Amino acid sequence: MLVCFLLLQPYAEWEAAYLASALTGFGHQVRTASLRRAPVRSMGGFTLLPDCGLEDIPDRPEGLILVGGQSWRSGGAKLVEPLVRRAFDRGAVVAAICDAAGFLGTIGLLNQRRHTCNDLADLKRWAGERYMGETLFLPRQAVRDGTLVTANGTAALEFALETLLALDAAPEGDIRAWYQFHKLGAVPPPGP
Amino acid sequence: MLVCFLLLQPYAEWEAAYLASALTGFGHQVRTASLRRAPVRSMGGFTLLPDCGLEDIPDRPEGLILVGGQSWRSGGAKLVEPLVRRAFDRGAVVAAICDAAGFLGTIGLLNQRRHTCNDLADLKRWAGERYMGETLFLPRQAVRDGTLVTANGTAALEFALETLLALDAAPEGDIRAWYQFHKLGAVPPPGP
Numbered sequence: 495m496l497v498c499f500l501l502l503q504p505y506a507e508w509e510a511a512y513l514a515s516a517l518t519g520f521g522h523q524v525r526t527a528s529l530r531r532a533p534v535r536s537m538g539g540f541t542l543l544p545d546c547g548l549e550d551i552p553d554r555p556e557g558l559i560l561v562g563g564q565s566w567r568s569g570g571a572k573l574v575e576p577l578v579r580r581a582f583d584r585g586a587v588v589a590a591i592c593d594a595a596g597f598l599g600t601i602g603l604l605n606q607r608r609h610t611c612n613d614l615a616d617l618k619r620w621a622g623e624r625y626m627g628e629t630l631f632l633p634r635q636a637v638r639d640g641t642l643v644t645a646n647g648t649a650a651l652e653f654a655l656e657t658l659l660a661l662d663a664a665p666e667g668d669i670r671a672w673y674q675f676h677k678l679g680a681v682p683p684p685g686p
Numbered sequence: 687m688l689v690c691f692l693l694l695q696p697y698a699e700w701e702a703a704y705l706a707s708a709l710t711g712f713g714h715q716v717r718t719a720s721l722r723r724a725p726v727r728s729m730g731g732f733t734l735l736p737d738c739g740l741e742d743i744p745d746r747p748e749g750l751i752l753v754g755g756q757s758w759r760s761g762g763a764k765l766v767e768p769l770v771r772r773a774f775d776r777g778a779v780v781a782a783i784c785d786a787a788g789f790l791g792t793i794g795l796l797n798q799r800r801h802t803c804n805d806l807a808d809l810k811r812w813a814g815e816r817y818m819g820e821t822l823f824l825p826r827q828a829v830r831d832g833t834l835v836t837a838n839g840t841a842a843l844e845f846a847l848e849t850l851l852a853l854d855a856a857p858e859g860d861i862r863a864w865y866q867f868h869k870l871g872a873v874p875p876p877g878p
Contacts, residue, residue, distance in 0.1 A: 499732075507699065507702075507703040507707060508703035508707055508868075510699075510732075511700035511702075511703040511728075513730075514731060514732060515728070515729045517731075518731050523731070524730055524731030524732070525731070526731070536703075536707070537707045537711070538703065538705075539706060539709075539710050539715070539716030540702075541734065541735040541737070542732055542733065542735070543725055543734070543735045544733075634873050635873050635874070646871070646872045647872075648867055648871045648872045649873075650703075652871070675840055676842075679827045679840045679841055679844070680804070680827070680838045680840045680841070681802075681841075682827070
């Protein structure tokens with residue numbers, strides 16, 4: 495299966511790292527995309543060379559991952575709206591974390607599915623009347639509703655878990671074992 | 687402060703992501719380096735464009751981070767040994783995770799400091815008689831002993847915590863609060 499990660503500069507690398515490596519670990523293909531096929535910086539100062547720009551993005555990936563960062567409120571984000579909407583409408587898994595989850599609210603994709611985001615009050619201010627999904631908001635690390643996955647920015651592992659399940663990327667037991675291994679750690683630290 | 691991340695293809699992006707973004711978040715500079723200044727793939731299929739190769743790596747970074755991956759048992763890893771040894775000898779923070787921690791054992795740097803790694807039995811087989819530190823091995827997610835930090839590959843957050851503390855990258859309370867925020871999550875999931 496092919497999964498495409500959409501990254502705007504600067505992107506939050508910790509939000510993408512677990513999911514991308516789990517996908518390849520389970521035998522799937524990962525492609526990175528940005529507005530153009532030109533280097534993109536992460537928030538931590540890593541420079542990504544995306545596999546493609548918006549004009550040559552794979553036609554029908556099984557999953558489209560919107561990685562958080564500090565540009566989802568910019569004009570650049572507007573350019574990806576048609577792509578995201580097409581993926582959603584044709585039933586691909588669309589998974590968005592942190593400000594990218596809020597972005598989905600600004601284009602009306604959180605009005606009919608259960609979802610979460612970083613901060614509900616902020617989303618309501620940001621999206622205005624395009625967001626009418628408040629009764630479907632859940633205060634959780636990550637929420638999966640069919641093909642839509644959303645998460646807050648501290649939920650890299652839960653975002654990966656729910657997205658892997660939405661994609662049916664491996665047997666459910668294998669996915670949950672992978673999550674627990676990383677969540678608890680090989681040597682769980684003593685409690686607080 | 688300048689911190690240099692050393693990455694061999696393919697590198698484990700989840701092991702670097704939290705630490706790099708926390709460092710820049712606390713106002714420090716991050717540089718990425720590989721054997722050459724040429725694209726390097728991550729295990730999850732992201733392509734990194736390193737800031738420098740071994741020949742133009744910053745002269746005296748305050749920290750040298752060895753990110754795990756699947757090439758620390760290859761000939762390429764041998765090329766970084768002088769660099770790692772120089773950083774260690776001059777008292778820079780040297781932090782290594784997953785197979786990169788084991789690599790430190792193969793060059794004799796785990797014989798006088800408390801440390802951990804993925805698997806002690808594997809390290810003993812791999813390093814042979816160059817590793818004489820078994821009495822200093824601790825079965826923990828991450829171990830900090832002065833300027834040396836080691837961690838297993840499921841310990842991305844604990845590795846970041848101990849490395850930030852070793853670097854004195856911010857007031858200790860701020861570092862621990864950052865760790866707890868990501869470890870527990872903004873909305874901690876219900877227990878098992």
